Amino acid sequence: MYDSVSALRARQLVASEPRRRGCGIVTPTCSIPPGCEAAAARRSSAQSCSTSSRHGGESGQGKLKRQPHEGSRQEVRQEAGLWLSRRHFLQTAAAAAAGLIAFTQTAKASKLPPALDRAWEAVGGGPSDLYFPEEFLGIWSVESTLASVQLPLGPDFVPDPKVVERARTEDLNRQVRYNVAFVRNREGKVITDRRFNTLSLLDYYLGPGKLIAQDIAWNPNDPNVLNMALPGGVDVTTRVTRRSETTTPPDRLDTSEYFQQIYASPGRREPKVKASQCFTKYKWRDSAAAQRESGPQIVATQVVSDYLTPYDGEMLMMRAKNSPVVVYTYKMRFWREANNNAVAA
DSSP states (O other), X not given: OOSBOOBBOOOOOOXXXXXXXXXXXXXXXXXXXXXXXXXXXXXXXXXXXXXXXXXTOTXXXXXXXXXXXXXXXBOOOOOTTOOOOGGGGGGOOOXXXXXXXXXXXXXXXGGSOHHHHHHHIIIIIOOSSOOBOGGGOEEEEEEEEEEEEEOTTOXXXXXXXXXXXXXXXXXXXXXXEEEEEEEEOTTSOEEEOHHHHHHHHHHHHHOTTOXXXXXXEEETTEEEEEEEEEGGGEEEEEEEEEEEEEEETTTEEEEEEEEXXXXXXXXXXXXXXXXXXXXXXXXXXXXXXXXXXXXXSEEEEEEXXXXXXXXXXXXXXXXXXXXXXXXXXXXXXXXXXXXXXXXXX
């Protein structure tokens, strides 16, 4: 999912930007991006305040700073001098990356009547969103650990080597914690609240009350586009271009999303485009079993693969032959959040 993940999502840092820049979502529920875990952990320790405690925590003390998406646009603040992390770019896949995305139009099935929605799926666009079991509904505390960073084609194909080095030296095997939410759409299906999850991750990166996006717009009934307007006229658009999911009863789900993210700012002649895939394998059990063993109710392995786009150089992109150039693997564990209030989107 592009929020993390939103979003996960996103997961790399723009090498030219300041160190503490905070995906998609934006990821979701894409995990904490490389380059962010260590700084966030140090900040959390200094404040004696974890992400879960800021949002209510497992102890049930306090309240969530925000409820899941309620259909309105929310303004949030940016810490002076900080820009969004390239994790947000990891929540998208470039339509310009020839051959990487077979479907260059946005996944628009969710706007269509049911019959056309099914027809759109039949021609290969995939489902109009990722749908989850009823057990996922509500707010969760997530522990995420970056387990590996791989360069399948070697370092010469990596567009941002500083990001990879930072991930390996500072973030590898570090555990971070944040909140994610699953809500219902208008059809009553359980989906990820990409806007809530994105804001949750940004809150974690910069500390409580220091969110960095001025405006985040997302519609749960048209979930394939998430827009962010940042200070200084910077605009980030995350767009899902292709997705799929496979359910293996009774307790397994595999999801995949390709996405593109377009980063436009004053003074930049052409928008910056990043391309990625977020593949996640979920396994879950009932709450009674989790409580008996004092363990997580949901576990997941998430793989985020970065691809080259023409922005990274057309010759280099062609040499890569649509293969990923950086692959991040995360291990995730979900606990039911205390004071869990599921809000329909």
